[in-house]
Amino acid sequence: MTRQALTAETVLDAALTRFAARGYHGTALSEIAAALDVRTPSLYNHMRSKHDLLLTIVERTVHGVLDDFHAAVDGRTDPLERLHHAVLVYAHRHATHRREALVVNRDTSSLEEPHRTTMQDLRREHEHALRAIITDGVRQGRFDVGSPALASFAIREMCVSTARWFSDDGPLTAEQVAREYTEFALTIVGVGRYASS
Amino acid sequence: MTRQALTAETVLDAALTRFAARGYHGTALSEIAAALDVRTPSLYNHMRSKHDLLLTIVERTVHGVLDDFHAAVDGRTDPLERLHHAVLVYAHRHATHRREALVVNRDTSSLEEPHRTTMQDLRREHEHALRAIITDGVRQGRFDVGSPALASFAIREMCVSTARWFSDDGPLTAEQVAREYTEFALTIVGVGRYASS
DNA sequence: CCTACCGATCGGTAGG
DNA sequence: CCTACCGATCGGTAGG
Structure with missing residues (x-):
């Protein structure tokens, strides 16, 4: 099972899933990163900030x-x-x-x-x-x-x-x-x- | 204008107002304390934890x-x-x-x-x-x-x-x-x- | 894409 | 009721 490519859209989609489940303030960027199997700083290549998501x-x-x-x-x-x-x-x-x-x-x-x-x-x-x-x-x-x-x-x-x-x-x-x-x-x-x- | 007495009920009521406005994860205990004009640690005389509220x-x-x-x-x-x-x-x-x-x-x-x-x-x-x-x-x-x-x-x-x-x-x-x-x-x-x- | 790290803030405790 | 303080975690940056 190869990991999907990390793009702005996959980050947004993972954020959407987590925000829907736990709320914006209840979701840490580290959870979104974990869902995509990367480390938190890598997200910043595909977004500007948590708020921007x-x-x-x-x-x-x-x-x-x-x-x-x-x-x-x-x-x-x-x-x-x-x-x-x-x-x-x-x-x-x-x-x-x-x-x-x-x-x-x-x-x-x-x-x-x-x-x-x-x-x-x-x-x-x-x-x-x-x-x-x-x-x-x-x-x-x-x-x-x-x-x-x-x-x-x-x-x-x-x-x-x-x-x-x-x-x-x-x-x-x-x-x-x-x-x-x-x-x-x-x-x-x-x-x-x-x-x- | 004298400050109302701090009780378990006044703490709950302030928490209710803040949680309703900002959500549980979006509310800091310091905001609840500020609404009651006390410092955060004082809340613990009237509650067990944020989760308990x-x-x-x-x-x-x-x-x-x-x-x-x-x-x-x-x-x-x-x-x-x-x-x-x-x-x-x-x-x-x-x-x-x-x-x-x-x-x-x-x-x-x-x-x-x-x-x-x-x-x-x-x-x-x-x-x-x-x-x-x-x-x-x-x-x-x-x-x-x-x-x-x-x-x-x-x-x-x-x-x-x-x-x-x-x-x-x-x-x-x-x-x-x-x-x-x-x-x-x-x-x-x-x-x-x-x-x- | 990572490791290493930052300042800020969080909930909560010690001790009076 | 307060000051002082704790460890943990947060979003985000540096630098490669």
């Missing part, structure tokens, strides 16, 4: 979420269709990118300024965009829910938490979970079963 | 959740009523005990064995008890949901995440949020609006 992980993930969201929603005008696809893609991402989701949720607050604020603003952007879909749907009389903000939080966090329990070895695929969660989301905003294209 | 916080919180659950559910037989009250009390607790919820969710995994396993088993006990209510409801034909496990996860995590965004200064009280979330939960299991006693 976290920053790269959070940046990629947050931008990935926003890209997914726009790919799912842009070009659609029907609030029901927009919500459907936004939730489908968001839930799916959290089942298929569990480590990234866990790290972003747990450790974005550990970023140094100004990165912390920048990343939190980007996350809020997605949050507001999802809420706007619900608000639109209510205004157009397509959705029925008392508090769009509350419904938005519930739907978001329901999807996010998929990262905490989903397993590739479980009875359901990521696609199946995403579809079921999309139905949950639609019932929360007061829409019954919905067969989409 | 975390253990006490997690133990109390997890047992509190289970106590709440049994007080809400025991003696009721109707699945719809049982789910209604279980969710109401669970959501309410996460809005009113935000720090505790954040620490348990983030840092239970940082407990040393055997405590880590013990606490995770207790959390699982609550998870399974909630799921059993849904399974019962489905079996009795009162609920309509494809996967009771999935519905249970969605409802649980929706409630848990309240701790991440709820604010006492917001437009909704903890009671209002809990009631709305209970409605969300009931729609997820396929029950319409439900006026309970």
